[in-house]
Amino acid sequence: MEQNEVVLRAIGILTRSAQWRRQVEAGDAGGDDPLGDGRGGDDPLGEDPGTGQIAALLAEVFPSVPVREEATALEAAHAVTEAALPSVMRLIGAFTYVFAELAEAHDSGRTDITSEQLLRELALRMSRAGDAV
Structure with missing residues (x-):
């Protein structure tokens, strides 16, 4: 997975997190708890497709690691x-990049x-061919 793709996925997760927050604030978190902190149903991963985004990103980004059967715990x-x-x-780089973009807009006092x-704008910019992090 290219870094641009990782950034785009991070943007999607952060965009979705705004919905999670609104639902929690409205008291409608049923099953929609990305952090599994007890506010959103019995399943700690939540039942929301947004949490599936997090799991899918982790599955795509992290490699499968073969470990020899005779390897010690330390070797594994x-x-x-x-x-x-x-x-x-x-x-970390993807989320840091997106955070820095959001922080820059906030710190500059942009109210427009x-x-x-801003996340949508950043996603459009990142999805154009040739734009790289």
Whole structure:
């Protein structure tokens, strides 16, 4: 998965999180709790397709790590850590990039655009060929 795709998926999750927040504030979080903190139903992952976005992103970004059957626990942990580190860095980079864009608009005092509009604008910019993070 290219970094632009990871950023676009992060934007989708952040856009969806605005809906999660509105539903929680309205007291209508039934099953729609992305963090599993007890406000949104019995399933800690929630029943909302938005939480599926998070799981799908993690499944696509993180590699499958084969571990030898005779590997020790320490060897297995090292193999998983080594394989997962680039994916962790890509995810952190994507969310950091989007956060920085939102923070810049906020800090500059822009009132002509909402965070959701800015996320849509950023997604359009990122989806154009040649635009890279």
